[in-house]
Amino acid sequence: MFNMNFAERVVIRTNDQPWVASPATGVWRKPLEREEAESGHTTSIVRYDAGSRFNTHPHPMGEEIFVLEGIFSDEHGDYPAGTYIRNPPGSSHAPFSEQGCVIFVKLNQFDQRDSTSIRLNTAEEAWLPGIGGLEVMPLHEFEHEHVALVKWPAGERFQPHRHFGGEEILVLSGQFADEHGQYPQGTWMRSPHMSEHYPFVEQETIILVKTGHLPLIQTA
Numbered sequence: 001m002f003n004m005n006f007a008e009r010v011v012i013r014t015n016d017q018p019w020v021a022s023p024a025t026g027v028w029r030k031p032l033e034r035e036e037a038e039s040g041h042t043t044s045i046v047r048y049d050a051g052s053r054f055n056t057h058p059h060p061m062g063e064e065i066f067v068l069e070g071i072f073s074d075e076h077g078d079y080p081a082g083t084y085i086r087n088p089p090g091s092s093h094a095p096f097s098e099q100g101c102v103i104f105v106k107l108n109q110f111d112q113r114d115s116t117s118i119r120l121n122t123a124e125e126a127w128l129p130g131i132g133g134l135e136v137m138p139l140h141e142f143e144h145e146h147v148a149l150v151k152w153p154a155g156e157r158f159q160p161h162r163h164f165g166g167e168e169i170l171v172l173s174g175q176f177a178d179e180h181g182q183y184p185q186g187t188w189m190r191s192p193h194m195s196e197h198y199p200f201v202e203q204e205t206i207i208l209v210k211t212g213h214l215p216l217i218q219t220a
Contacts, residue, residue, distance in 0.1 A: 001034065001035060001036075002031055002033060002034040003032065003033040003034070003190075004033060004034070004035055004041070006166065006190075006192055006193075006214050006215045006217050007192050007217040008192065009180075009189075009190065009191050009192060009195060010032075010033070010188075010189065010190045011181070011183065011187065011188075011189050012032055012187070012188045012189075013183075013184065013186060013187050014030050014032070014045050014186045014187065014188055015184070015185070015186035017030045017045075018030070019047060022046070022054075023038065024052065024053070024054045024055070025052065026048065026049035026051065026052030026053075027046065027047070027048055027049070027052050027053075027054060028046070028047040028049075029044045029045065029046050029047075030044060030045040030046075031043075031044050032044055032045070032188050033190070035108075039108070040107075040108055041107070041108050041109055042105075042106070042107040042108060043104075043105070043106045043107075043109075043188075044104075044105050045068075045102065045103075045104055045105075045188075046102070046103050046104075046105050047100075047101070047102045048070075048072070048095075048096070048097035048100055048101050048102075048103075049097075049100055050097065050098065050099050050100040051096075051097075051098060051100075052096065052097060052100075053094065053095065053096030053097075054094065054095045054096065055094060056092055056093065056094040057092060057093075057094075058090070058091070058092040059087050059088075059089065059090070059091050059092065059107065059108070060089060060090070060108060061089050061107075061108035061109065061110050061112070062086070062087060062088055062089045062091070062107075062108065062109065062110030062114065063085075063086070063087040063091070063105065063106070063107050063108075064085070064086050064087075064105070064106040064107075064109070064110075064147075065079075065083075065084070065085040065086075065087075065103050065104065065105050065106075066083070066084050066085075066103065066104040066170070066208055067079050067080065067081050067082060067083040067085075067101060067102075067103050068081060068101075068102045068103060068104055068172070069081050069100075069101055069102040070097060070099055070100045070101030070102060071097060071098070071099055071101055072085075072095065072097055072101045072103050073095065073096050073097055073098065074093040074094055074095045074096065075093060075094055076093065076119075077119065079119065079121075080121065080123070081101075081123075082121060082122045082123040083119065083120065083121050083122070084118060084120045084122060084139045084140075084147075085118060085119055085120075086116060086117060086118040086140060087117065088110065088114065088115045088116060088117055089110050089112055089114070089115070091117070104170055104208070109213070111142060111143070111145075113142075114142040114145075116140065116142070118139070118140060120139060122137060122139070122149060125137055127151060130150065131158070132156060132157075132158065133152075133153045133156050134150055134151065134152060134153075134156065134158070135150070135151040136148050136149070136150055136151075137149040137150075137151075143212075144164065144165050144211075144212035144213070145165070145210065145211070145212045145213040146209075146210070146211050146212055147208075147209070147210045148208075148209055149172075149206060149207070149208055149209075150206070150207050150209050151204070151205075151206050152174070152176070152201040152204065152205040152206070152207070153201075153204055154201065154202065154203050154204050155201070155202065156200065156201055157198075157199075157200040158198070158199045158200065159198075160196060160197065160198040161196065161197075162194050162195065162196045163191055163192075163193065163194065163195050163196075163211055163212075164193065164194065164211075164212060165193055165211060165212035165213055165214055165216065166190065166191055166192050166193045166195065166211065166212070166213065166214030166215075167189075167190075167191045167195070167209065167210070167211045167214075168188075168189065168190045168191075168209070168210040168211075168213070168214070169183075169187075169188070169189045169191075169207050169208070169209050170186075170187070170188050170189075170207065170208040171183050171184065171185050171186060171187045171188075171205065171206075171207050172185065172206045172207060172208055173185055173204075173205060173206045174201060174203045174204050174205030174206060175201065175202065175203060175205060176199065176201060176205050176207055177199065177200050177201060177202070178197040178198055178199045178200065179197060179198050180197065190214070192214060192217060193214055193215065193216045193217055
């Protein structure tokens with residue numbers, strides 16, 4: 001098990017982490033949280049070398065993907081950088097990349113009732129006004145779980161707030177910050193249920209955010 005204590009705050013600067021070989025030739029991973037070596041609850045950054053592919057495999061409890069670089073593909077289509085994908089529980093596919101790609105992947109973390117399949121190219125979607133100067137692009141929601149892109153204009157500060165069901169952030173561009181530190185592009189953060197922070201940015205920053213999905217466990 002790796003980073004599976006959901007009562008702990010976790011910060012990983014993924015650009016500083018080494019790539020680890022997967023069972024498929026030409027497919028590499030940076031583990032962020034992992035229940036078992038090749039099964040269970042898993043979050044990773046994954047790189048496909050050009051021409052690499054994975055055998056057909058199932059997603060017993062779903063798969064969530066955000067394409068960070070290149071073009072990710074499977075038998076259902078081609079997904080350029082910025083595409084958000086949800087493969088519901090019980091689905092399967094045979095992923096590959098002809099030119100190579102880097103993706104953010106979350107496995108086996110869906111509610112069994114969440115059967116929505118999504119293929120959303122965020123480059124073609126409109127930003128919506130959020131609180132203050134923020135802009136928001138909702139990607140998915142199910143009960144307490146919410147997934148969105150959030151664009152922060154330079155100099156924006158947000159009020160201190162708590163995270164019911166926790167919060168997970170991947171910094172896609174710019175540099176995110178709060179009273180605990182500075183988080184450059186590529187940083188992945190997981191904050192537990194009812195954690196609190198005071199976020200801000202100095203430069204325009206875009207983050208991928210998920211809230212409300214973690215176990216209701218509080219730090220001591």
